[in-house]
Every structure is written in structure tokens, then in C-alpha cells.
Amino acid sequence: MTATRLDVPARPRTWPRTVAIAGAIIVITLLTTLPALGGVEIDLGAIARNWGNGADRIAKLMRPDLSILPRTWQPLLETLEMALVAAAISAAFAIPLSLWAARPTNPNAPFRVAVRSVLNIIRAVPDLVYATILVAMVGVGALPGVITLVLFDLGIVVKLVSEAIDSADAAYIEAGRAAGGTQTQINRVTALPQTWPVFASQVLYSLELNVRVSAILGLVGAGGMGRLIDEVRGFYRYDALATIILELLVVVIAIEITSNVLRKRLR
Amino acid sequence: MSAHALGAEAGGAPSASASWPVELKDVTVRYPNGVVALKGVSVRIEPGEIVAVVGLSGSGKSTLIRTINGLVPVTEGTVTVGDHVVSELRGRALRELRGHVGMIFQAFNLADRASVFHNVLVGRFAHTPTWRTLIGAASPRDREVVMRALDSVGMLEKVWGRAGALSGGQKQRVAIARALSQEPSVMLADEPVASLDPPTAHSVMRDLERINQERGLTVLVNLHLMDLARQYTTRMIGLRQGELVYDGPAADATDADFEAIYGRPIQPRDRLDR
Numbered sequence: 001m002t003a004t005r006l007d008v009p010a011r012p013r014t015w016p017r018t019v020a021i022a023g024a025i026i027v028i029t030l031l032t033t034l035p036a037l038g039g040v041e042i043d044l045g046a047i048a049r050n051w052g053n054g055a056d057r058i059a060k061l062m063r064p065d066l067s068i069l070p071r072t073w074q075p076l077l078e079t080l081e082m083a084l085v086a087a088a089i090s091a092a093f094a095i096p097l098s099l100w101a102a103r104p105t106n107p108n109a110p111f112r113v114a115v116r117s118v119l120n121i122i123r124a125v126p127d128l129v130y131a132t133i134l135v136a137m138v139g140v141g142a143l144p145g146v147i148t149l150v151l152f153d154l155g156i157v158v159k160l161v162s163e164a165i166d167s168a169d170a171a172y173i174e175a176g177r178a179a180g181g182t183q184t185q186i187n188r189v190t191a192l193p194q195t196w197p198v199f200a201s202q203v204l205y206s207l208e209l210n211v212r213v214s215a216i217l218g219l220v221g222a223g224g225m226g227r228l229i230d231e232v233r234g235f236y237r238y239d240a241l242a243t244i245i246l247e248l249l250v251v252v253i254a255i256e257i258t259s260n261v262l263r264k265r266l267r
Numbered sequence: 268m269s270a271h272a273l274g275a276e277a278g279g280a281p282s283a284s285a286s287w288p289v290e291l292k293d294v295t296v297r298y299p300n301g302v303v304a305l306k307g308v309s310v311r312i313e314p315g316e317i318v319a320v321v322g323l324s325g326s327g328k329s330t331l332i333r334t335i336n337g338l339v340p341v342t343e344g345t346v347t348v349g350d351h352v353v354s355e356l357r358g359r360a361l362r363e364l365r366g367h368v369g370m371i372f373q374a375f376n377l378a379d380r381a382s383v384f385h386n387v388l389v390g391r392f393a394h395t396p397t398w399r400t401l402i403g404a405a406s407p408r409d410r411e412v413v414m415r416a417l418d419s420v421g422m423l424e425k426v427w428g429r430a431g432a433l434s435g436g437q438k439q440r441v442a443i444a445r446a447l448s449q450e451p452s453v454m455l456a457d458e459p460v461a462s463l464d465p466p467t468a469h470s471v472m473r474d475l476e477r478i479n480q481e482r483g484l485t486v487l488v489n490l491h492l493m494d495l496a497r498q499y500t501t502r503m504i505g506l507r508q509g510e511l512v513y514d515g516p517a518a519d520a521t522d523a524d525f526e527a528i529y530g531r532p533i534q535p536r537d538r539l540d541r
């Protein structure tokens with residue numbers, strides 16, 4: 001190696017950009033937090049004044065009352081059933097919708113935009129709103145909960161799967177087109193198996209979310225654990241609530257472990 | 268179309284239906300971003316010819332070959348394949364024409380997670396109603412055609428394996444089987460060996476040569492390597508910056524001819540076997 005000097009090009013200056021970005025973040029933060037400027041009101045003093053009110057509840061939560069356990073089996077089972085049924089139904093609908101919402105598998109722009117818009121609307125409505133309306137429409141019980149979860153899952157699964165299709169290499173689609181295939185044929189024979197792992201992975205994720213969400217849905221009468229949570233909370237039985245939370249935690253972790261094992265096998 | 272299908276039925280193999288001529292008349296292609304990829308190219312390829320399209324990358328080879336099956340629409344001029352004017356075809360008629368034109372690609376373009384069988388079944392799309400594809404029930408004849416196509420490239424034993432598990436040379440053979448299962452009248456190949464090592468490249472070129480000789484198929488193959496063009500094809504078309512600059516027998520093409528096509532002196536990387 002001779003020590004000839006390399007003609008290294010000058011490194012472009014990036015610090016003005018970095019300073020500008022940092023400045024913008026600081027300005028936005030200030031604008032959104034200063035009440036005088038119409039920002040959100042955050043009263044840190046309130047935490048110091050009020051935290052004692054919650055302390056006794058936290059203390060109760062630390063001593064779970066296991067005697068509630070026998071009463072939880074039935075609602076827990078209902079929650080799991082709702083989660084599973086909703087994940088399965090939404091998966092069936094999500095297969096064609098995901099393919100229609102992604103560019104490589106649906107080159108028809110107006111159709112694609114229509115599918116995406118409908119799903120954006122479905123995703124924009126909070127799940128509690130669905131549950132409240134559906135409870136009024138179809139009555140108290142598991143059914144409004146299941147429908148809510150299906151809508152909730154559709155929004156998530158279709159968005160994540162169609163984005164995965166958008167970003168994946170889709171050269172095989174050109175081959176299908178060159179062979180004279182319709183888009184439906186190409187999607188069915190090649191895009192579907194190609195998308196299968198990410199699809200299954202997102203459906204498992206939605207199952208996991210369903211258990212958490214359905215615990216909340218019971219608050220408005222949409223079945224499952226939530227109804228029991230609402231009841232024990234109403235009687236200030238935070239010790240019993242702790243048991244229920246622990247139980248849900250165990251279930252969620254069990255589902256997560258199972259789905260991780262399944263995901264590894266899918267690759 | 269039905270006549271071809273009947274002929275193949277009698278033979279029981281994905282034999283060539285009648286081989287078709289390809290003709291480009293004053294073809295210009297301008298992409299939406301303003302790039303002019305082909306400028307007034309006219310060329311006629313007779314049925315059963317094996318023709319190399321030679322040029323550097325960016326010379327318009329890929330565009331030329333894609334005008335033949337309508338993957339790239341022409342801006343001006345006409346492309347005729349058999350008795351079909353490609354630029355006039357839309358929808359079903361265009362898909363039917365594509366069914367008669369097999370194509371293989373530099374990057375193989377297989378669905379890696381799908382089985383070899385399903386990848387080759389793609390070649391039957393134009394001959395299969397969409398509902399049948401949707402329910403996933405390949406007809407016995409489609410199945411037979413797929414198996415024979417795989418057998419003819421020596422890949423039958425891999426039929427139920429995943430395409431992604433194959434080597435590069437094996438993938439290109441599966442891609443050839445996919446094109447053959449179309450029972451095509453014209454075969455297009457876009458840099459089919461550019462992603463392969465030299466021995467594999469030669470065997471894939473021999474496969475194309477064999478398809479041309481045994482089935483009498485019209486074959487157009489894009490190449491940037493001069494020795495492959497000389498060795499495996501009978502006629503050579505040279506493209507430089509979208510214009511046709513050479514048309515003649517491949518074996519007689521001199522180094523000076525290649526230098527004229529490339530627009531620069533010959534370099535070692537212009538040959539596969541250096």
C-alpha cells in the first residue's frame with residue numbers, strides 16, 4: 001500500500017438540517033403544552049395533591065382476593081370465545097380485503113381507494129362506540145361484542161397485511177400477467193401463498209388484542225370479562241379486580257407464547 | 268385457440284402449437300416520465316427463428332421484448348404477433364394473446380413461498396376459467412400439462428417443493444416450465460442467464476436452444492453477452508439507445524459489429540467465458 005492521498009469528496013453539511021428539525025420539535029412541543037397558547041392543560045400539581053386518593057386502591061390491588069376466581073371462569077370463557085370467533089370471522093373477510101387494498105394485487109386505483117377508504121372509516125371509529133351502538137341495536141350479550149371485535153380486527157389486519165404486500169417484492173405478479181392471467185387468478189395462486197405468513201401472524205396478533213379489548217367492551221354490556229370487571233369495580237372490590245387483571249395477564253401471555261411458537265413455524 | 272388445444276391433446280404433451288411470426292413496425296415507446304426507450308424500431312422475425320436482442324443495459328432490450336406481449340404499451344407504431352395486433356388488444360383479448368406468448372425473466376419471477384406446481388400452474392391461467400382457479404381445482408389436463416412441462420426441463424421431482432428452496436438454475440428451469448405450460452407460439456426471454464453462474468447459464472441457454480429446435484418455437488432472447496449470442500442464436504438484433512443498429516446472422520457478427528452496438532471497445536465483461 002502506498003500512502004497516496006485519497007481524493008475523498010467533501011462530506012455534505014447536515015447540521016443546519018438537524019438544528020432545524022430539533023427547533024421544529026421544540027416549537028411544536030411548546031405550542032401544544034402552553035395553555036396560554038391554546039395547548040393542552042397539564043397540571044402537574046394535581047398529581048401531588050390527589051395521589052393519596054388512589055393509594056388505598058393500589059394497596060388493595062396489591063392483595064388479590066382469590067375467592068372471586070370461581071365466578072370468573074364463565075366470563076373468562078366467554079371472553080375467549082368472543083376473541084376466537086371474532087378473529088376467525090375477521091380473518092375470512094380480511095383475506096380478499098387485504099389483497100384488494102394493496103397496489104400490486106389490485107392495480108385498479110378507484111376500487112383500491114374505495115376499499116381503503118371504507119377501512120379507514122372502520123378504523124377511525126372507536127371500538128367502544130361500536131359496542132355502545134350495537135348493544136342498543138342487538139341487545140346486551142356476546143353478539144355485539146363479537147361484531148365490534150370483527151370490525152376492530154378488520155381495520156388492523158387489512159391495514160398491516162396490505163402494507164406488507166405493498167412493500168414486498170412482487171415480480172411474480174409480472175410473470176402472472178405475462179402468462180395472461182386475470183388479477184384474481186394471480187392473487188389466488190401466487191399472492192395468497194406469498195402473503196400467508198404475514199397474514200397468519202397479524203390474525204394471531206388480533207386474537208391477542210381481542211382478549212384485552214373484550215375485557216373493556218363488557219363495560220357497555222357487550223359480554224365477557226368486562227361485565228364482571230364493571231361489577232366488582234362498582235363495589236370498590238379492588239382486591240377482586242386484581243385477581244381478574246392477573247387472570248387476564250396470564251391468558252394474554254399464554255396466547256402470546258402460543259402465537260410466537262406458531263409464527264416461528266410459519267416462516 | 269381451440270385448434271391448438273386439440274392438437275396438443277392428441278399429442279398428450281405441451282407440444283408447440285403453430286409457431287408465430289413477430290413484426291414491429293416503426294415502434295416508438297415513450298414512458299410516462301418522458302424517457303424514450305425505443306425509437307422507430309422496425310423488424311420482422313419469422314416463425315421458428317431464434318433471435319438474440321443485444322445491447323447494453325438501458326438500450327431498450329427489455330422494453331422491446333415487453334411490447335411483444337403488451338406488458339409495455341407502444342406509443343407509436345404497431346406490434347403484430349401471429350395475426351394479432353397487440354396494441355389493439357384490451358382485457359380478455361390481450362390476456363388470450365399473452366397466453367400464446369411465454370416469457371422468462373432475469374430474476375425468475377417465481378412466488379418463492381408457493382410450490383413449484385403452483386408456480387408452473389400460472390402458465391395455465393389464460394387457458395383456465397377464473398372460477399376454476401379460485402376454487403383451487405386444477406383440471407386433469409392442466410395438471411398433465413404442468414407435469415410434462417416440468418419433466419421436459421428435468422424438474423419433475425421437485426414439483427411439490429417450495430420454489431424458494433431451489434437454486435438459481437433450478438428456479439430458471441421452473442420458470443421455463445411455467446412458460447412451456449402455456450403451450451406458447453412465441454417464447455420471450457429477458458436476460459435469462461444474467462443472474463446465473465457460467466455453467467448454469469450455458470445449460471439454460473441450451474434449454475432455450477432445444478425448445479427452438481425441437482418444438483420449432485419462435486424465440487427472442489435479450490442478452491448483453493456477445494459469446495452467448497453467437498453460440499446459441501442464428502440471428503442478432505443490436506439496439507443502442509433505443510435504435511436498431513444491427514440486424515444480421517449472429518455467427519458472422521464480428522467484434523467490430525459488437526463495438527458498434529455497444530458504442531465502445533469490447534471489454535472482458537462482454538463475454539461469459541473470458
